[in-house]
Amino acid sequence: MVEDFEKNQIIVDKNVVTYHSLKYFIVELNDKLRPDLFIKYDVILIDIKEEELVSYVVKQIRTHLNPRIYLMPIFLLSTTDFHEVVINELTDGALPSINHLDSIETKVLDIQANIERINHPKVLSFEAQMINRTLNLMYTRNKKVLNPLPYFHSGIGYYYPELSINFNHRDENGALKILDMAEQEGLFQSEFYERVYVCNSCNGGFLNYREVCPKCNSSDSVSQDLVHHFPCAYVGPIEDFQNTIDDQLDCPKCNKTLRHIGVDYDKPSVLYTCNSCHHRFQDYYTKAKCTTCSTENDVEHLVPFSIKRYIMTKKGENVAINGYINIEKQLETLSGTVTIDIFKVLLQYEIQRLHNIGYSSNIGYVHLEHAAVVAGILGLEKQKSLMNDLVQMLRSNLNPSDFVSFYNSSTILFSFVNTEFKDAQGIISEMKELSERLLTKSFEKVRIEIRTDVTALNVSSKVETAINHMVFPLAKM
Amino acid sequence: MDIFGEEIHEFILYLSSVGFSKLLRVFWFFFFFEFFRYVLVDLITLTFIKWDRDRNHYKYVDAKRRMWLELPLVSIIVPGKNEGKHIYKLTTSLKEQTYKNYELIIVDDGSDDDTEIICKSLKKNGLIDYFIRNEVRGGKASGANTALRIAKGKYVVHLDADCSYDFDAIENIIVPFYESPRVGAVGGNVMVRNYKESIATTLQSFEYTDAISIGRMVASYLGIYRVVSGAFGAFRMDLLQRVQGWDIGPGLDGDITVKFRKLGYKIKFEDRAVCQTSVPNTFRKLTKQRLRWDKSLIRFRLRKHSDVFFPSQNFSLTNFISFMENITYTLVLNIKWYIYAADMLFNFASLLPFIILMNMFLYTTTNMFKLLVFNIFRERTNAPFSYFIPYVPLMVFYHGYYLRFVRTIAYIKEFFFKESYKDPWNPEKTSVKALEIGI
Numbered sequence: 058m059v060e061d062f063e064k065n066q067i068i069v070d071k072n073v074v075t076y077h078s079l080k081y082f083i084v085e086l087n088d089k090l091r092p093d094l095f096i097k098y099d100v101i102l103i104d105i106k107e108e109e110l111v112s113y114v115v116k117q118i119r120t121h122l123n124p125r126i127y128l129m130p131i132f133l134l135s136t137t138d139f140h141e142v143v144i145n146e147l148t149d150g151a152l153p154s155i156n157h158l159d160s161i162e163t164k165v166l167d168i169q170a171n172i173e174r175i176n177h178p179k180v181l182s183f184e185a186q187m188i189n190r191t192l193n194l195m196y197t198r199n200k201k202v203l204n205p206l207p208y209f210h211s212g213i214g215y216y217y218p219e220l221s222i223n224f225n226h227r228d229e230n231g232a233l234k235i236l237d238m239a240e241q242e243g244l245f246q247s248e249f250y251e252r253v254y255v256c257n258s259c260n261g262g263f264l265n266y267r268e269v270c271p272k273c274n275s276s277d278s279v280s281q282d283l284v285h286h287f288p289c290a291y292v293g294p295i296e297d298f299q300n301t302i303d304d305q306l307d308c309p310k311c312n313k314t315l316r317h318i319g320v321d322y323d324k325p326s327v328l329y330t331c332n333s334c335h336h337r338f339q340d341y342y343t344k345a346k347c348t349t350c351s352t353e354n355d356v357e358h359l360v361p362f363s364i365k366r367y368i369m370t371k372k373g374e375n376v377a378i379n380g381y382i383n384i385e386k387q388l389e390t391l392s393g394t395v396t397i398d399i400f401k402v403l404l405q406y407e408i409q410r411l412h413n414i415g416y417s418s419n420i421g422y423v424h425l426e427h428a429a430v431v432a433g434i435l436g437l438e439k440q441k442s443l444m445n446d447l448v449q450m451l452r453s454n455l456n457p458s459d460f461v462s463f464y465n466s467s468t469i470l471f472s473f474v475n476t477e478f479k480d481a482q483g484i485i486s487e488m489k490e491l492s493e494r495l496l497t498k499s500f501e502k503v504r505i506e507i508r509t510d511v512t513a514l515n516v517s518s519k520v521e522t523a524i525n526h527m528v529f530p531l532a533k534m
Numbered sequence: 535m536d537i538f539g540e541e542i543h544e545f546i547l548y549l550s551s552v553g554f555s556k557l558l559r560v561f562w563f564f565f566f567f568e569f570f571r572y573v574l575v576d577l578i579t580l581t582f583i584k585w586d587r588d589r590n591h592y593k594y595v596d597a598k599r600r601m602w603l604e605l606p607l608v609s610i611i612v613p614g615k616n617e618g619k620h621i622y623k624l625t626t627s628l629k630e631q632t633y634k635n636y637e638l639i640i641v642d643d644g645s646d647d648d649t650e651i652i653c654k655s656l657k658k659n660g661l662i663d664y665f666i667r668n669e670v671r672g673g674k675a676s677g678a679n680t681a682l683r684i685a686k687g688k689y690v691v692h693l694d695a696d697c698s699y700d701f702d703a704i705e706n707i708i709v710p711f712y713e714s715p716r717v718g719a720v721g722g723n724v725m726v727r728n729y730k731e732s733i734a735t736t737l738q739s740f741e742y743t744d745a746i747s748i749g750r751m752v753a754s755y756l757g758i759y760r761v762v763s764g765a766f767g768a769f770r771m772d773l774l775q776r777v778q779g780w781d782i783g784p785g786l787d788g789d790i791t792v793k794f795r796k797l798g799y800k801i802k803f804e805d806r807a808v809c810q811t812s813v814p815n816t817f818r819k820l821t822k823q824r825l826r827w828d829k830s831l832i833r834f835r836l837r838k839h840s841d842v843f844f845p846s847q848n849f850s851l852t853n854f855i856s857f858m859e860n861i862t863y864t865l866v867l868n869i870k871w872y873i874y875a876a877d878m879l880f881n882f883a884s885l886l887p888f889i890i891l892m893n894m895f896l897y898t899t900t901n902m903f904k905l906l907v908f909n910i911f912r913e914r915t916n917a918p919f920s921y922f923i924p925y926v927p928l929m930v931f932y933h934g935y936y937l938r939f940v941r942t943i944a945y946i947k948e949f950f951f952k953e954s955y956k957d958p959w960n961p962e963k964t965s966v967k968a969l970e971i972g973i
């Protein structure tokens with residue numbers, strides 16, 4: 058066995074091991090991480106002891122755009138026990154040293170075979186990309202159940218590793234929306250597991266629950282027992298009864314000494330005094346302060362989310378292999394837009410009008426490139442508001458009679474009715490420029506690319522094909 | 535009716551033959567006590583009040599102006615048990631007030647119903663400023679004292695949860711403090727909301743508008759006004775702190791005013807500060823209520839504050855008169871009436887039917903006279919006085935027999951058996967203590 062290992066092992070360079078025709082890449086502490094280059098290898102071995110760094114490397118791989126990279130087998134070259142969910146759930150195992158490659162070989166081959174079976178249709182929408190990634194990762198690891206894992210770093214307290222890894226913590230609840238969608242599509246069945254509450258204003262799950270003054274929200278207060286002296290009905294905090302000489306409690310009203318609780322006095326209630334505004338109260342308000350956006354949430358206004366276990370269905374398995382594309386119907390309509398179905402109907406009328414002499418119509422799109430990456434950087438909410446801004450910008454450049462619709466969450470379709478193709482081209486290049494300006498203005502640090510195109514319609518155009526034909530180049534990228 | 539008509543005729547003949555002195559002899563109780571105190575004194579005093587108000591109207595306006603200028607914080611305190619169902623209505627009635635600078639403090643004294651839930655939600659919605667709940671009941675006094683402990687106002691207005699208030703009630707009850715720096719407490723004018731509900735409530739309403747309201751106006755003017763109603767009373771905070779709040783009830787309303795008087799402050803009745811309350815709708819419930827009120831006279835005037843009768847360094851003539859008047863016109867008169875009844879029974883037995891009839895006639899006429907004439911002096915009523923006209927004859931029985939009888943029972947019970955200490959109105963733990971130290 059050892060000889061066999063010696064014989065077959067070829068060390069190509071410092072970081073690469075080839076064994077039994079499998080190429081292993083060893084990620085070490087001081088390497089500059091370049092996940093793009095991993096495509097040349099079959100397996101990634103991480104030889105790092107620092108949990109945080111390991112987790113970082115895993116994340117870089119598992120969130121990569123290229124399926125060959127994000128599905129790649131990852132093993133830890135380590136005997137250390139890591140506690141990080143990301144590491145434990147998104148790596149495929151560990152081996153004590155490079156001499157134990159045999160122990161993982163079967164697993165690697167199994168994963169590779171699974172990966173080979175998978176088709177990767179180009180999908181545009183962020184939601185569909187997420188669903189595919191999750192299903193792919195699960196399928197290639199023969200995993201049927203997506204369990205919510207309690208995770209300290211998670212924005213909502215629970216983590217679905219294969220999916221949640223794609224979200225930054227502050228909009229991790231986006232994962233729940235995607236799972237919901239997938240469940241509605243019949244890709245998963247679910248079982249209720251837990252309920253979580255998130256911030257009403259930013260959907261963040263990092264909440265600091267504390268008891269605060271009902272008047273000023275300060276949590277700095279002191280409590281006092283109220284004492285009721287029966288004989289004279291005096292009521293006051295206990296220090297009213299204290300004296301400087303001894304431990305006895307004397308009533309300030311009738312000068313009697315308090316003897317026996319329940320007999321001559323009792324403590325009917327507790328009173329809090331706020332140190333910040335001096336308000337006196339008996340009941341704290343429980344408020345949940347969002348550590349992300351600092352909103353003070355009333356607990357009854359927190360947004361509840363159900364955390365469920367998701368079990369992959371037969372359909373889900375099928376989709377894991379063939380890819381999932383039709384996510385468009387779930388898109389919400391923003392103001393100024395129509396649903397894609399209505400868009401198609403209107404387009405049908407437009408094509409009819411082309412029988413009129415000298416009438417010409419066109420359709421165009423504005424597409425946000427790498428929606429998943431953008432969403433990952435901006436967060437879903439910001440991306441949504443960005444799309445909204447784009448729609449408003451488009452609307453102001455189009456005729457009132459033009460119609461706008463979402464093809465998917467990152468592609469906006471619109472018409473140029475009764476417009477010459479040349480003019481439409483002019484308008485659309487102007488739009489591209491405007492969009493890019495809008496984006497650089499809104500997101501200085503993030504480079505977001507925009508693609509646009511315009512197609513002329515003719516009498517023989519079919520609605521579906523016209524649209525598909527136009528957006529087809531996007532899918533090929 | 536015919537027989538009676540003849541007998542009355544016979545009686546009148548008899549009376550005219552015996553002359554005025556004989557008339558006084560037979561109806562001495564009415565002429566010397568009731569007519570004198572409740573008609574003559576009232577009428578003269580009311581005339582003075584009216585004259586005084588007209589002449590000094592500018593002073594009242596000036597006091598009001600100074601109050602608005604200062605805009606003192608008023609702490610409205612509402613202690614009570616199982617009053618939750620009334621609190622929302624109370625808060626809406628308070629929201630209508632012309633005077634807005636108040637804080638509302640509700641003390642839940644060990645309620646075992648939904649009071650806590652109701653009040654907490656009202657507080658959350660900003661309708662209540664402070665809500666304190668005592669898990670174990672401590673009695674009305676301790677509830678009020680708890681509120682007092684939190685209150686920050688310059689004046690404290692004590693309210694009952696089941697009352698409602700005229701939109702200017704809070705404003706009007708505070709003004710008297712600005713009329714004189716010697717005013718320590720002001721009593722509001724309680725009217726009967728459910729006066730149409732039953733005979734019992736109608737008669738009580740008559741009693742409130744006449745005997746109680748007018749009686750208090752007169753007493754206040756004469757400086758012998760005693761009880762600031764718990765349903766609606768205003769107190770100076772500094773004085774409440776000096777007397778360290780309310781003492782254990784029942785009768786704590788009367789008790790605290792005595793303590794204020796002992797400090798040398800005036801107690802005012804303000805008939806323009808109006809509150810409406812629902813009174814017991816059956817005689818059974820009314821009897822229970824009055825027994826409690828009447829027992830407190832013995833307990834507080836004769837027992838706890840008996841020092842008022844004796845010369846001491848705190849001796850005050852008006853306090854003495856106030857007490858004496860109260861004792862005379864309630865306790866002594868109550869006893870005197872029995873003497874009168876005995877006198878009639880033994881000395882004028884043959885004339886008894888006539889005497890009873892004549893008494894009824896005298897009282898009814900007096901009541902009718904008061905109802906009509908005193909109406910001139912009322913600035914605000916909740917029921918038209920005409921509503922009560924048919925009930926005037928009944929008032930003879932209500933005032934002359936029913937209330938008198940209840941009072942007698944109460945005095946006997948309290949005087950000989952100290953019954954008020956057993957009243958479930960107070961939690962037992964506090965009553966036991968109060969009995970021990972003799973208050």
Ligand SMILES: [Zn+2]
Nearest residue numbers: 256259347350
């Ligand atoms: Zn937030």
Ligand SMILES: [Zn+2]
Nearest residue numbers: 286289308311
């Ligand atoms: Zn005491």
Ligand SMILES: [Zn+2]
Nearest residue numbers: 270273331334
């Ligand atoms: Zn505070």
